[in-house]
Amino acid sequence: NAGVMQNPRHLVRRRGQEARLRCSPMKGHSHVYWYRQLPEEGLKFMVYLQKENIIDESGMPKERFSAEFPKEGPSILRIQQVVRGDSAAYFCASSPGGTDTQYFGPGTRLTVL
Amino acid sequence: QKEVEQNSGPLSVPEGAIASLNCTYSDRVSQSFFWYRQYSGKSPELIMSIYSNGDKEDGRFTAQLNKASQYVSLLIRDSQPSDSATYLCAVNIPGNTPLVFGKGTRLSVIA
Numbered sequence A: 001n002a003g004v005m006q007n008p009r010h011l012v013r014r015r016g017q018e019a020r021l022r023c024s025p026m027k028g029h030s031h032v033y034w035y036r037q038l039p040e041e042g043l044k045f046m047v048y049l050q051k052e053n054i055i056d057e058s059g060m061p062k063e064r065f066s067a068e069f070p071k072e073g074p075s076i077l078r079i080q081q082v083v084r085g086d087s088a089a090y091f092c093a094s095s096p097g098g099t100d101t102q103y104f105g106p107g108t109r110l111t112v113l
Numbered sequence B: 001q002k003e004v005e006q007n008s009g010p011l012s013v014p015e016g017a018i019a020s021l022n023c024t025y026s027d028r029v030s031q032s033f034f035w036y037r038q039y040s041g042k043s044p045e046l047i048m049s050i051y052s053n054g055d056k057e058d059g060r061f062t063a064q065l066n067k068a069s070q071y072v073s074l075l076i077r078d079s080q081p082s083d084s085a086t087y088l089c090a091v092n093i094p095g096n097t098p099l100v101f102g103k104g105t106r107l108s109v110i111a
Helices: none
Strands: A005-007 A010-013 A019-024 A031-037 A043-050 A053-056 A065-068 A075-079 A088-095 A108-112 B011-014 B019-025 B032-038 B045-050 B054-058 B061-066 B071-076 B085-092 B105-110
Touching: A005 A088, A010 A019, A019 A088, A019 A108, A031 A075, A043 A065, A043 A075, A075 A088, B011 B019, B019 B032, B019 B085, B019 B105, B032 B061, B032 B071, B045 B054, B045 B061, B045 B071, B071 B085
Parallel strands: A010 A108, B011 B105
Antiparallel strands: A005 A019, A019 A075, A031 A043, A031 A088, A043 A053, A065 A075, A088 A108, B019 B071, B032 B045, B032 B085, B054 B061, B061 B071, B085 B105
16 A cells, blocks of 8 residues: 655756646555755645635645645646745645644655746 | 644664654644654655654654644654654644644754
8 A cells, every 4th residue: 555655756956937837645544744944944724625626725825836636647746936935845744634634745855946 | 823843853773773853733623643754955754653642653754643632743663764763743623724843853863
């Protein structure tokens, strides 16, 4: 049973470009969470999604950031017009239900030049 | 505001000793509690979950929960250098809400 998959593992973008991060949850999991982690800092919750629904986006910046989890395919975290401050590790986690244990993917390391 | 507090460390213990990691939480209705381990440059990995007061043991790890004191801890017996990592405490409350994570405690086991 494959775990949570994220791609790409490393992503380099220049300022002003768009970054698209993908997350495929574990089989049987319909809840997806995105977190951001800056170097030497803790995990910061960004957004919580179920299939075709955003449940909680309280941790996601209002501008430039968006997330989706379509009926088919992976969840996507999209960052438009990236800035240097967006450089971080972005982790996706999934769970079977909203209050269940979350399992993390390997993360995407975004570097903005 | 839901908060989970952990001492950032570093907590240094000699090899073979017991490492004790502590976590307090603010929301009294919290129901589920988790400990994750995160090695540098890697993603968090679940170690233990605990749901009721008392101790729960799994190998060298023991999670302890005291809901009255809003306190959860993780004990690591016979600590090994490979246990050196950041340990994240996470708390869940009923309803469709995400886990709340502490900032983590950095543990260093000295050989």
